Amino acid sequence: MTIRVAVTGAAGRMGSTVCQAVQEADGLELVARLDAGDTISTETLGGADVAVDFTVPTVTEANVHALIDAGVDVVVGTTGWNEESYGRVREHLARPEAAGRSVLIAPNFALSAVLSMRFAALAAPYFESVEVIELHHPNKVDAPSGTAVATAQGIAAARAAAGVAPSPDATESDPLGARGGVVDGVHVHAVRLRGLTAHEEVVLGNPGEQLTLRTDSFDRSSFMPGVVLAVREIGSREGLTIGLGPLINL
Amino acid sequence: MTIRVAVTGAAGRMGSTVCQAVQEADGLELVARLDAGDTISTETLGGADVAVDFTVPTVTEANVHALIDAGVDVVVGTTGWNEESYGRVREHLARPEAAGRSVLIAPNFALSAVLSMRFAALAAPYFESVEVIELHHPNKVDAPSGTAVATAQGIAAARAAAGVAPSPDATESDPLGARGGVVDGVHVHAVRLRGLTAHEEVVLGNPGEQLTLRTDSFDRSSFMPGVVLAVREIGSREGLTIGLGPLINL
Amino acid sequence: MTIRVAVTGAAGRMGSTVCQAVQEADGLELVARLDAGDTISTETLGGADVAVDFTVPTVTEANVHALIDAGVDVVVGTTGWNEESYGRVREHLARPEAAGRSVLIAPNFALSAVLSMRFAALAAPYFESVEVIELHHPNKVDAPSGTAVATAQGIAAARAAAGVAPSPDATESDPLGARGGVVDGVHVHAVRLRGLTAHEEVVLGNPGEQLTLRTDSFDRSSFMPGVVLAVREIGSREGLTIGLGPLINL
Amino acid sequence: MTIRVAVTGAAGRMGSTVCQAVQEADGLELVARLDAGDTISTETLGGADVAVDFTVPTVTEANVHALIDAGVDVVVGTTGWNEESYGRVREHLARPEAAGRSVLIAPNFALSAVLSMRFAALAAPYFESVEVIELHHPNKVDAPSGTAVATAQGIAAARAAAGVAPSPDATESDPLGARGGVVDGVHVHAVRLRGLTAHEEVVLGNPGEQLTLRTDSFDRSSFMPGVVLAVREIGSREGLTIGLGPLINL
Known part of the structure; x- marks a missing residue:
């Protein structure tokens, strides 16, 4: 089963590398590239199952909440998160309308x-x-x-x-x-x-x-195996996951 | 409860370092130092619970079998072991008269x-x-x-x-x-x-x-924490253990 | 005084990086880009003082001799040279018509x-x-x-x-x-x-x-400071120089 | 020609290692071991050509001046020296009665x-x-x-x-x-x-x-080749040398 992927921050250096990695990965399909100025909605996400956010600290939190509302799981590589902003994501995910949604935020995907x-x-x-x-x-x-x-x-x-x-x-x-x-x-x-x-x-x-x-x-390519792994695994997780560690069997 | 320890190869460089480490470790007591020329028997082992063997490849296997017969658990740091000699130790440990005995053979205790x-x-x-x-x-x-x-x-x-x-x-x-x-x-x-x-x-x-x-x-001192750990844990294991890995919770 | 530079192998990965480095370096001017299919001659070299050769082992030796004949000094980063091919360059440089010409061949410019x-x-x-x-x-x-x-x-x-x-x-x-x-x-x-x-x-x-x-x-950029140093210094040397070492004051 | 060597601080860990290194080195002879409580004089130095000082920061400067007065060259491995104490040694070495004497002070002999x-x-x-x-x-x-x-x-x-x-x-x-x-x-x-x-x-x-x-x-043995080199070379130098660097041909 193919996983459809949207990328926010798609025009940035990390975002464009993610787009390429998604296109090259078995079982993933790139269905939407969004960047600054684009609205996040069910329509602009093109039927995505998962969104990957590599934007900037000032917009990433708003993006995550909008993506949850749009009904997709989210993988976040943007920095700037802290206990308070984690808490707000956990609250959002606990609401009934967000049932089944999951978010993974990692400071480092290498x-x-x-x-x-x-x-x-x-x-x-x-x-x-x-x-x-x-x-x-x-x-x-x-x-x-x-x-x-x-x-x-x-x-x-x-x-x-x-x-x-x-x-x-x-x-x-x-x-x-x-x-x-x-x-x-x-x-x-x-x-x-x-x-x-x-x-x-x-x-x-x-x-x-x-x-x-x-x-x-x-270089940036070192993040891609971790991003692809997160996209593949996010659907089988619940709630908020911090760091890639829990996805690796150690 | 104190664990009583005998050392075979006690006059060698590793063996004498082991003797010192046993004497300095909480809960361990050095009760016998054996070296080339000494016979391994219940008497010469001085009531030991565990024997530590740092000898040479040509005698270590015979030492291990004699130590099992003498009723002690064995920790081995001598090199030269292979699948065949491991097999003979496993057979020996499976005999009724060796019930309860255990042996740990490790190529590296650091x-x-x-x-x-x-x-x-x-x-x-x-x-x-x-x-x-x-x-x-x-x-x-x-x-x-x-x-x-x-x-x-x-x-x-x-x-x-x-x-x-x-x-x-x-x-x-x-x-x-x-x-x-x-x-x-x-x-x-x-x-x-x-x-x-x-x-x-x-x-x-x-x-x-x-x-x-x-x-x-x-230097040799790097082996001592691992030897002391093995002496403490060998009593709670069964049969033959190869390497220190299984004693570490990873 | 500006040093005018030609690059042979200009379309290759190393060659194009050299072209860019020459264009960015103070006192150097890129006057010719040659690649496979181009003839080496006074005309095609565009008045160059120095040529930099990053081609392939099968053509680099012929290029160097042609460049000497065309009256330019040569900096070579292509591999595949040995004592015999060095000897032929030394002989060529010793001929009266090559008076004043110099060649530097280096396996590594980092x-x-x-x-x-x-x-x-x-x-x-x-x-x-x-x-x-x-x-x-x-x-x-x-x-x-x-x-x-x-x-x-x-x-x-x-x-x-x-x-x-x-x-x-x-x-x-x-x-x-x-x-x-x-x-x-x-x-x-x-x-x-x-x-x-x-x-x-x-x-x-x-x-x-x-x-x-x-x-x-x-990455390839690590070679560029060494290439630029060689282009600047080649004019003040005589004959064949092997390696960048002699240009560094140790 | 044999170089006769005295060691001050001979009972310390570095000093005793120096004594051993001197005894094992070709062309060096250990003629005196001095430690805390011993007076430095022509008699106690036993005819030494060179003294090696590995003592403590509080006494090393006084030792060096006493050793110059006693007519030997000095190699110093004790730490705690600064521009002021270097200056006092230079002054001492410049006096007529110290003609021909030389001192080497090095923070590190490895x-x-x-x-x-x-x-x-x-x-x-x-x-x-x-x-x-x-x-x-x-x-x-x-x-x-x-x-x-x-x-x-x-x-x-x-x-x-x-x-x-x-x-x-x-x-x-x-x-x-x-x-x-x-x-x-x-x-x-x-x-x-x-x-x-x-x-x-x-x-x-x-x-x-x-x-x-x-x-x-x-370990301390890493200092010994440098100490032996300094003992051999100090006689051919003049005045105060700081660090082992000047004795190495680079």
Whole structure:
């Protein structure tokens, strides 16, 4: 059975790459390309089963609510979401008229990043020390990256659940702030370098041993297998799913 | 309840490190140190519940059978085991007089290595390409390492189970053999370098992205958390366990 | 003073990227684009001072000789050259009618790769062990890469000149060939992975320490600074230059 | 001709390792071991030509002046030196009674670290971006490491001399300080991880390419080749030398 797909933000760099990936994927059919200025409605969606939203933080939340109202499931790759806006989507999905609709919002669709985040949480309780280093192109305006924050939060939660002590750190003097930022007790470092795209390294240490999980996203194409996977799986899920992790069997 | 531990190969470098680790671990008591020339018997084991064997390939199998006969569970870190010798241990454990006895044989007790092997198998089906690079000190006499072979086998089995195609490779000309060895369809490379101890890198690639799992064992102390974990858990297992993986909740 | 540049192979992927880089570089002017089917002559070169050749192994040598005859200096990025074809270019440049002409042939114009090769040769005499690992996309038909061979040769020459012993290696058993290829006594390993472009790692080891030189080329744009540097400097050199190294002040 | 060597701080961990390295090196003879409580004099130095000082920051400066007065050349691995204390040594060496004496003070004797620092300075002008990441054991009390500061200063000086613009950085928001410390315009990050000893990574980036210089010191033995080199070369130098770099032919 073919899944019909609409793309909002279809004229953008990510959106147009998604359109191409949908057209090339077995069992998917691209039925609508919407962009700024287009109204979201049953008509403009062309009979889509699923919509993929890669737009901008200022419009993505309104898009999601309009897409639910138009009767499609939604896969969202746009950033800028937080607990409050997640909550409003959950409320909407709980209303009777939204019965059967589901939404997946993921900060990162690269399988390497998704797996690395999951592995970091699984491994973290077995090591004394853990830190996160993210490396991005120098045009990025915020630090640390949302993926690094999410990685550190997942690590911290797993260590707390296992009753593991904080990473040891005897630092008494750090006048320049070289030890970086701290997210839920986990040190996070942000590197900015021309030539890079999006990269992350989780380093874990015990006496005499180290485990390193590194993920490299070299270009936008790295998101496409994850987007296609989400489009295929969204129909069998309920409510709001955050992150691609729950769709991967680990 | 204290677990009483005997060590065979106690005078060797690994064995003496194990003795020290047992003495320092909460809830473990070192009750016997045996080495070459010592007979394995109920008397010489000093009332041990568990024996840890770090000897040499030529004697480890005989040690394990003698230890089962002497009524103790066995944790084995000595290398040189294969399907045939595993089979003989399974047979022995199935006899009525060995009821309740269990044996764990692991090629590598470093938690980083055990986790990396497990993560490699979990991730392998999600990537087009995967290869293994192991790096060791230059005094090592065999290549590739047993851990690298086990890692490649685990990767190959996971990909076969998921129906994933072999890693793409357009190589037509490789007159020097630079593409390395192949284990169950997975390329394995062995580097030998002064200064190193035992290291392994699993590289996995998709269009536009890479995932790297790297493990470094800097010295023997890296094995001790895994040995202590095995001593604590062996009593609650049955029969033969291969590798530390099954003791870790992933 | 503006340098006028012609590009042969201008319709190819590398050639068209070169055309663009020349147009964007201060002090360079693109005066001719030639491709398969075009004759190389003073007329078609449009008054060029320098020609840049990114064509294919089967035509690059003939192109270089024709370009010398047409009175321009030549920068060559096409692969497939060897000692014999270098010799024929040297002979041609030594003839009176080629007085003042110079040719630069480089297997790799990425500055990171050129610097890494130079650093590897400088560092190699100070370490007991050294090996080379190259990693490329899986569509590459030959292994190891030309850059890896050149790197290993430079390392071997530097160690020989310093009277350094071969890297230690106790390997007795390597039934699968996991130790890789050997170039002038230096082990070279070739990894092929979807998602990668062109990467190389030189690892050097002493007791207790390691030095790693890693270079990553993520895309064709990495060659352009080196091509522009070569176009600017070729006029002040004589005869045949191999590699970009001599143009960098180390 | 044998070089006779005295060691101050001979009972310490570094000092005792130096004593052993001197005893094992061709052409060196260990003639005196001094430690806390011993007076430095011609008599206690046992006819030494060179003294090696691995003591503590509070006594190393007094030791160096006493050793110059006692008529020996000095190699110093103790940390805690600065421009003022360097100046006092230079003054002392300039006095007539110290004629012929020379002193070498180095923050790091690992050849990999010394070479990496030099390569970083050589490469830095050829790249748009450069940052430094140092990684150490979690018992270290200061951040960033002295070696990382020295590396960043060397990079900054080389870029300034070549007229290179600062590394690009569009960061507008970094509420946690994840971008790390800044030394002379170069970002420096400090990681602390159980299992590590002393490690440093210099990352350099251009459009489409990256160069990484990584150095790992796994244990104290990594300093010994550099200490032995310094002992052999100090006699042929004059005045004060800072760092091992000037003794290496690059």
